[in-house]
Amino acid sequence: MTKASNASTEPSSTIADRIFDQMRQAIVEGGIPAGSKISEPVLAARYGISRGPLREALRRLESIKLVERRANVGARVIQLNSDQLLEIYDVREALEGMAARIAAERMPEGAIEELKALLAHHRGDIARDDWQTYFQEEGDLDFHFRIVQGGGNRRLVDILCNDLYHLARMYRCQFGMRSERARDALKEHELVVDAIAARDGELAEWLMRRHIRASREAIARRLVP
Amino acid sequence: MTKASNASTEPSSTIADRIFDQMRQAIVEGGIPAGSKISEPVLAARYGISRGPLREALRRLESIKLVERRANVGARVIQLNSDQLLEIYDVREALEGMAARIAAERMPEGAIEELKALLAHHRGDIARDDWQTYFQEEGDLDFHFRIVQGGGNRRLVDILCNDLYHLARMYRCQFGMRSERARDALKEHELVVDAIAARDGELAEWLMRRHIRASREAIARRLVP
């Protein structure tokens, strides 16, 4: 149960919101194939709703860049290519670096303790060569999620958790992220947490940026071998 | 004529898009007061359209955080308080710093020349004590806009130009930005451009971040005197 999927906590009172959540999950996890065309009537029939709420859900999916729409033509699920993926990592480097700095300045002590406990849990997973669990449960994104939330900058939280992390998950579900970097990543995570616990914002930012840059390089290396 | 308002170049074939543009401008410039409640029937009547396209426009305005919606209650224009404004500047510092770094690495020479010409124009404005023109034409945002676009990272362009810059304009229109910082800002702009022209990405990022941080401090000083 990852904290990153916190949208299900609300009762989703309106149909459009519920369809939005369902479609987002389906797109991220591959249930709706990337690049496929979306026909409003058939999707409305599949979900058993009218076109009105479906269109609103599509608008929201468009706003988080999971589908592309052209007027009078229709909507397609995005097809993430390598360039866009690397662009996302540039944005993440900048944003999460700032998030780590703010977290070092303002994250409550209790949240830092929870973060340490989470890392201890991850350490146990990796020691048991349990990589699959680690990445399948998206412990990595959970770690990043908590740091971003720890600083309390709502706009930062919004951009990262509502937009970019879904793309990251989509990439992992689609290309089947192998986890040879899990051990290094965990080590980098620990350094970041140490800097945050020491309230060293500048170091936390530097370490987080280096960590994300390393992930980016690992992906770039796998993308164009 | 600022490049930042490039949405009017398209014919806006669909009504919802046109209404979205109109309402965005009205909210940013104060035509629709901040914090006011939005009634779908009265607004639809005012614009002479049905509620369908209006609702889609509202969804898009919600996605760029210009209006807030609650299910079964309605939509309100956002009320920007000082905390959120400072949060935006933190995000801008991170994002535009990265943008300056990328611009230094990849911006075409021609675009750099145009940037220099723009700064020369601004220098002339300020030398004539023509501050009002400088800020009224939003030369500042135009400068930032060009640098963000120069790097070619589409996601960076999207976040900054479609979300954050509108908020910045809204703040200026609402609180009447005085321009005692215009002279300093211009000097900082010139340093950034010099670093980009020298292809020094690290320096460009550092200068841009310091520039935005200085703007943030100036605002914070005026906010709680």
Next chain:
DNA sequence: ATCCGCAGCATTGTCGACAATCAGGATTGA
């Protein structure tokens, strides 16, 4: 006098139908 419950009203959410627009294929002319 204050608080709770209820009814009425206004607003939002949802639906089905109509009009406008675009994509693709058949047709015709050079």
Next chain:
DNA sequence: TCAATCCTGATTGTCGACAATGCTGCGGAT
């Protein structure tokens, strides 16, 4: 044979009406 054109089919955009939900004011009970 190739290209341009028109037509057809389907899909999207828009509209008005109905249903569901939340807010507001009043009446009554404590």
